[in-house]
Amino acid sequence: MPLILLSGYPSSGKTHRARQLLDFFDTKIASNSSSPSPDPRIARLKTHHISDQSLGIPRDVYRDSRTEKDARAAEYSAVKRVLGRDDIVVADGPNYIKGFRYQLFCEAKALGTPSCVVHIGTPVTTCREINSRLLASPETDGGYPDDIFENLVFRYEEPNGMTRWDSPLFTVLYNDDAPPLEAIWEAMVGKEGEVKVVKPNAATVLKPAAESNYLYELDKTTQNILTSVLEWQKDHPGEGGGEISVPDVRAQKIEMPASPLSLPQLQRLRRQFIALNRQHTLSQSRIRDLFVDYLNDNFG
Template identity: 35%
Template sequence: MACITLSGFPCSGKTTRSLEIRKYLEQRLGSPDYTGDNLKVEIVSDDNLNLERSVYDESRSEKPARSALFTAVKRLLGMDTIVIIDGPNYIKGFRYQIYCAAREVGVRTCTAHIVATPEMCRNRNASRDPGSKYLDETLENLLVRYEEPSSTVRWDTPLFVIPWDEEIPGDAIFQAVTSGVKKPPNQACGHPTTNIPQISVPPKDALQTLEQTTNTVANLIMSAQSSGTVLGGPLIVALPSSSTRIEIILPNRTLTLSELQRHKRHFVTIHKKAISTGMAGRAEMNWTEETVAQKFASHLEENLR
């Protein structure tokens, strides 16, 4: 039926708000005035998936945790369930992924931005039990990396901003998840229609784009390290031939050129094979510089140690 994505700083009060939203929705759904479908409300969170706060200490543990959350959400998405996603959801790409999964099964979506000041979040974290708190450096890293939801992008809309000192907009959220506009999957996420084959011939310049873009990303990482811009943590890479900006989470150490080149060759080999066999059509990758750069960034995050 619907998917409500909560987003906010760590310790901003998302769990409290998710419980308030669930309580409000269940009251409205159980009211004699409600004559719609019989719906249930489920919360998916780090806590009920037994994900410790320490998973956010490193990208290599955060990625599987995010994948577990996403899998749990997809399992619950359906016409008889309103799913509330109680997690940081601080990366806009992850929120977009959730949005597409929800549209794929034909359910409505909305986003709730839970607002609190960084200082409030620090104080709340400090007062938590050791097993439920973030390391100070992890908390600061997440605060810096947070990508705020925006009402100007389709995957964050409708967007409800809920400051720490205000009540939840219960009625507006209820209307959004029970009678809001539904968009078909192809309109929402750019999926091909049923008339278009899923596998298409790769563009002629696919191999050139693959080589040039991966070289560019590797060189930009080395340049950032040489200039002292970054040594571990998030790095924003701006591709010189476009306005595209890619975030890469690097390990907390100095990377060598030979190491980057090794991972580049591995990445290129995998996709070159796909090109040569004709199995790398636009359904798998659209072969723009931006897409190749994003794929390569994910490859580095998963494989660098």
């Protein structure tokens, strides 16, 4: 069943909102079971709460890029382990990197189950005050060390409801006494008598690679497109925006962002795309179409 990703600044109240969601969903499931004509689809649902605390991840892992990467991998594996058609997963982690949210979105879509993002819209000044209180209180598990807190705030990539992986997007303000719990339930589970169905697409359905040279074509095709982007930037120094035509891709062009892109940025996107599609069976033309679409999503 659904994947609900919480996202927000450190010490913004994500865990508090996660517990509200879990309590509300558990109540809805129990209420259905006690009704005269229970919906068997809802009766099968189970809720799961995945957080740094439940995974035993200390906050100081975010001081180092290697340990932070391991922490994200642990959350990703935990979500993937329990995510299914009869499971509601609340991922209560930092989830501040849009590429990581995209990965989890693809996992949900591959299973044909809906996902959403709940953005905890607490102002950074309030988060800083809360974090300071948590650090000073011996009765809590503590806040984030000041240097880690400021670094996470600086690197936070706010969810954008215009992108597929951050949609639908629900924003919950710090002082909101009535968060949209019912709306989230309806978006994820559906109204009474309605079944939420998500159709997997070619970019997310994993199939064994049938062609012996598939990985070579995946690597070569994506590298050629990156070369086109770099050559365009070289021919248009300092220019923001613009469109790049890719040979044999008629449906759309690469829409360049306002700021120039570095080679490491482009290579990172290419590696992410290859990791997501290395087990697929895609033709060369399909690789081109999907990679252009993937770049546009990340450039937007």
